[in-house]
Amino acid sequence: MDFTLKIWRQENAQAKGHFETYKLTGISPDCSFLEMLDILNETLINDNIAHPVVFDNDCREGICGMCGLYINGRPHGPDDGVTTCQLHMRRFKDGDTITIEPWRAKAFPIIKDLVVDRSAFDKIIQEGGYISATTGGVPDANAIPIPKQDADEAMDAASCIGCGACVAACKNASAMLFVSAKVSQFALLPQGKPEAKRRVVKMIKKMDELGFGGCTNTYACEAECPKSIKKTNIARMNREFICSKCTSNEQ
Amino acid sequence: MATLNSKIPEGPLAEKWTKYKASQKLVNPANKRKLDVIIVGTGLAGASAAASLGALGFNVKVFCIQDSPRRAHSIAAQGGINAAKKYPNDGDSIGRLFYDTIKGGDYRAREANVHRLAEVSNNIIDQCVAQGVPFAREYSGYLANRSFGGAQVSRTFYAKGQTGQQLLLGAYSALSQQVKAGTVKLYTRKEMENLVVIDGKARGIITRDVRTGEIERWFGHCVVLATGGYGNVYYLSTNAMNSNGSAAWQCYKKGAFFANPCYVQIHPTCIPVHGDYQSKLTLMSESLRNDGRIWVPKKKEDAEAIRAGKKTANDIAEEDRDYYLERRYPAFGNLVPRDIASRAAKERCDAGYGVGTGKAVFLDFKEAINRLGKDKVAERYGNLFQMYQKITDDNPYETPMMIYPAVHYTMGGIWVDYELQTTIPGLFAAGEANFSDHGANRLGASALMQGLADGYFVLPYTIQNYLSAEIYNDRIPTTTPEFDSAEKEVKERIQKILDVKGKKTVDTLQKELGHIMWDYVGMGRTKEGLEQAIPMIQALKKEFWSNVRVDEGNECMNPELEKALRLADHIELAELIARDALQREESCGGHFREEHQTEEGEAKRDDQNFMFVGAWQYKGENETPEMHKEDLNYEFIKVQQRNYK
Numbered sequence: 001m002d003f004t005l006k007i008w009r010q011e012n013a014q015a016k017g018h019f020e021t022y023k024l025t026g027i028s029p030d031c032s033f034l035e036m037l038d039i040l041n042e043t044l045i046n047d048n049i050a051h052p053v054v055f056d057n058d059c060r061e062g063i064c065g066m067c068g069l070y071i072n073g074r075p076h077g078p079d080d081g082v083t084t085c086q087l088h089m090r091r092f093k094d095g096d097t098i099t100i101e102p103w104r105a106k107a108f109p110i111i112k113d114l115v116v117d118r119s120a121f122d123k124i125i126q127e128g129g130y131i132s133a134t135t136g137g138v139p140d141a142n143a144i145p146i147p148k149q150d151a152d153e154a155m156d157a158a159s160c161i162g163c164g165a166c167v168a169a170c171k172n173a174s175a176m177l178f179v180s181a182k183v184s185q186f187a188l189l190p191q192g193k194p195e196a197k198r199r200v201v202k203m204i205k206k207m208d209e210l211g212f213g214g215c216t217n218t219y220a221c222e223a224e225c226p227k228s229i230k231k232t233n234i235a236r237m238n239r240e241f242i243c244s245k246c247t248s249n250e251q
Numbered sequence: 252m253a254t255l256n257s258k259i260p261e262g263p264l265a266e267k268w269t270k271y272k273a274s275q276k277l278v279n280p281a282n283k284r285k286l287d288v289i290i291v292g293t294g295l296a297g298a299s300a301a302a303s304l305g306a307l308g309f310n311v312k313v314f315c316i317q318d319s320p321r322r323a324h325s326i327a328a329q330g331g332i333n334a335a336k337k338y339p340n341d342g343d344s345i346g347r348l349f350y351d352t353i354k355g356g357d358y359r360a361r362e363a364n365v366h367r368l369a370e371v372s373n374n375i376i377d378q379c380v381a382q383g384v385p386f387a388r389e390y391s392g393y394l395a396n397r398s399f400g401g402a403q404v405s406r407t408f409y410a411k412g413q414t415g416q417q418l419l420l421g422a423y424s425a426l427s428q429q430v431k432a433g434t435v436k437l438y439t440r441k442e443m444e445n446l447v448v449i450d451g452k453a454r455g456i457i458t459r460d461v462r463t464g465e466i467e468r469w470f471g472h473c474v475v476l477a478t479g480g481y482g483n484v485y486y487l488s489t490n491a492m493n494s495n496g497s498a499a500w501q502c503y504k505k506g507a508f509f510a511n512p513c514y515v516q517i518h519p520t521c522i523p524v525h526g527d528y529q530s531k532l533t534l535m536s537e538s539l540r541n542d543g544r545i546w547v548p549k550k551k552e553d554a555e556a557i558r559a560g561k562k563t564a565n566d567i568a569e570e571d572r573d574y575y576l577e578r579r580y581p582a583f584g585n586l587v588p589r590d591i592a593s594r595a596a597k598e599r600c601d602a603g604y605g606v607g608t609g610k611a612v613f614l615d616f617k618e619a620i621n622r623l624g625k626d627k628v629a630e631r632y633g634n635l636f637q638m639y640q641k642i643t644d645d646n647p648y649e650t651p652m653m654i655y656p657a658v659h660y661t662m663g664g665i666w667v668d669y670e671l672q673t674t675i676p677g678l679f680a681a682g683e684a685n686f687s688d689h690g691a692n693r694l695g696a697s698a699l700m701q702g703l704a705d706g707y708f709v710l711p712y713t714i715q716n717y718l719s720a721e722i723y724n725d726r727i728p729t730t731t732p733e734f735d736s737a738e739k740e741v742k743e744r745i746q747k748i749l750d751v752k753g754k755k756t757v758d759t760l761q762k763e764l765g766h767i768m769w770d771y772v773g774m775g776r777t778k779e780g781l782e783q784a785i786p787m788i789q790a791l792k793k794e795f796w797s798n799v800r801v802d803e804g805n806e807c808m809n810p811e812l813e814k815a816l817r818l819a820d821h822i823e824l825a826e827l828i829a830r831d832a833l834q835r836e837e838s839c840g841g842h843f844r845e846e847h848q849t850e851e852g853e854a855k856r857d858d859q860n861f862m863f864v865g866a867w868q869y870k871g872e873n874e875t876p877e878m879h880k881e882d883l884n885y886e887f888i889k890v891q892q893r894n895y896k
Contacts, residue, residue: 065321151388
């Protein structure tokens with residue numbers, strides 16, 4: 001298969017970025033998207049065309065959340081329920097032009113080419129995305145039965161890989177789906193209850209501080225999430241937030 | 252000659268750890284704040300150690316190469332985590348988990364370490380549940396279990412096919428809590444390039460910031476290496492692209508012994524190789540072997556027809572299928588340990604019965620779908636089926652999966668004593684980076700157990716024992732000559748790579764190394780092949796240093812340089828793997844020497860001559876390393892031929 005690639009190139013955070021066009025021929029349809037970029041980079045080096053295109057990637061099986069490219073206007077490309085590394089070239093047509101950009105969000109500044117800084121997500125988790133159970137001194141794992149349905153729902157929310165596609169998809173660059181997934185996971189479990197009221201307030205406050213936008217209920221985040229995290233998590237977080245504001249004794 | 256002291260406490264096996272904890276030295280809270288602990292790596296072992304040591308009050312600095320600690324490759328573990336909870340009332344116990352792990356490791360692991368692992372396994376499950384890890388549950392609300400290879404009980408806890416993810420996120424959240432509390436300082440996108448040793452003790456590290464190329468110095472009263480395994484020496488493996496053995500190799504070159512490098516696990520259920528451009532192999536969880544049945548055609552002509560595309564799996568009648576694992580190992584069937592399942596697949600494919608490209612066997616769910624229904628199968632393995640379909644474009648609900656073995660995990664690693672301390676005082680190694688618990692073969696669902704055991708429940712005790720003597724030592728400024736020279740070494744190495752200005756890309760050379768390793772130091776090894784491999788690896792090293800091409804320089808984000816730095820170390824590590832495989836004139840676990848097999852093709856151990864840990868000492872550039880032996884004494888377990896029939 002042959003492709004024309006329009007790729008965002010940017011030297012560093014301060015530099016001005018631009019699109020470069022590269023032609024690539026003879027790609028197998030069984031090749032993954034990132035393997036296609038590997039081949040491009042080998043070509044760029046060997047033919048002295050340009051420095052290789054820098055992009056984040058690691059596990060290449062859709063779980064680490066490291067990769068994330070904006071492909072033809074969609075986070076992680078045209079396939080539903082997959083990350084960029086799970087996308088295969090057979091999803092494109094021979095001769096296609098493919099546009100590749102980094103995530104675009106104020107809270108995710110570009111480091112180089114297609115690589116962005118997502119440390120804002122870590123900062124939100126540090127505000128309260130945990131249950132304060134220090135090592136040791138906890139009860140037997142079966143001491144508190146948890147209804148299967150709650151455990152399953154918590155698991156679905158916990159499947160978030162923190163890739164940032166939700167932010168990239170949102171016209172407001174809101175992180176509501178990411179934050180609500182973590183809030184929901186703990187809100188659904190009895191172990192998460194003692195800190196639930198503090199957690200939701202602190203995490204939302206941090207999210208706002210870091211420059212993520214507000215939610216205007218268009219749900220592009222849900223449509224583009226590679227792990228199919230549901231928008232109902234956002235509703236649950238809003239409910240938790242209001243309850244916390246109304247009933248918390250903490251100031 | 253250095254001697255290896257494993258420091259195993261006296262007394263009966265089941266009391267060793269309890270006695271150790273009761274008599275170890277402690278550090279009072281005011282002194283803990285004055286002690287710096289460096290932890291390299293944020294996988295299960297690193298993140299759990301950082302969280303636990305931070306919570307104790309030590310001043311922790313933790314480093315990772317990705318943009319967030321949550322991305323470490325532990326995240327990709329699928330199937331589950333073992334523990335001796337005996338919730339299903341099926342005859343499990345700490346003793347049984349201990350026994351299965353020793354036997355699974357083909358009697359090449361240290362008894363005391365493995366027993367401790369089995370003892371703390373239950374605490375891990377308690378801890379994870381308290382952190383909000385959403386393990387699978389029954390309708391009763393209690394935790395669910397499943398079986399894994401090498402066990403006849405159901406002791407594996409799981410969270411869908413994403414157990415590693417959930418456990419790592421649990422450790423990551425505990426770590427995040429400590430970052431907020433200020434006890435842990437988090438440094439991302441920094442790769443360890445050197446170890447700083449002062450007066451014989453590990454005192455710090457040198458890192459390279461992968462965004463800017465900045466070389467930085469860090470002091471610690473002790474250093475914990477939790478950097479995972481070295482499977483990427485083989486190029487194609489189930490490891491993540493950035494997983495590497497470089498930090499461990501730098502420690503080896505500074506005096507830490509490297510133990511049993513030849514023990515490399517080849518996992519039986521991976522998606523087969525399909526092209527030259529392929530960058531990695533994807534694992535299909537071992538849990539699939541609970542319900543999937545592995546087979547190849549009984550008749551060669553059927554296998555040939557399938558390979559030629561003239562027949563499909565569904566055209567082969569039931570009586571013409573060879574369920575070779577069930578045939579050869581009726582007691583364990585499809586759930587034999589990984590090394591055995593891998594070799595059996597290779598045996599069938601080498602004999603001409605392989606499907607696909609010839610290097611694949613079927614993993615079939617038809618019987619399970621008929622027995623349980625498609626919904627139940629989807630509930631158990633849905634995400635794995637989806638992953639398979641995305642990669643291969645085949646629907647495993649309708650046609651059997653095709654699988655083939657691939658490099659997955661390294662049992663070998665930095666030598667540690669009972670306290671997880673290396674031969675360099677003050678340098679500890681945890682998780683896959685050390686060699687300690689899995690012998691010559693790791694059982695499924697035991698890597699997660701070991702990583703978290705080391706981090707949550709072993710290091711917090713043993714590091715304190717070491718640091719109790721360090722309260723008299725103030726922080727050392729990073730301006731000492733030792734820091735200067737360690738930094739200089741790194742800068743010179745980088746410059747040397749950049750100065751080569753050769754013709755071959757790093758990936759090209761990496762693939763060449765991978766081919767040598769897979770062909771000569773892979774699943775079946777021979778004296779002849781290994782003796783050929785060593786000069787080939789040495790030649791590749793020469794070629795690397797005279798013909799590698801890395802452009803752009805150090806002072807920017809330059810993945811080519813990162814890969815080159817790692818490859819330089821991996822080439823040297825490859826040679827040590829081959830050397831170790833050559834000296835070990837026996838077959839055990841993941842190490843199969845074709846000269847040493849029974850008439851039925853099973854691995855033939857030589858307990859008389861090889862019941863030891865081979866710990867290698869670095870002797871200088873281009874010098875032959877020296878191997879030291881730690882004899883393994885089995886006091887409590889009866890050593891016998893491994894039998895899964």
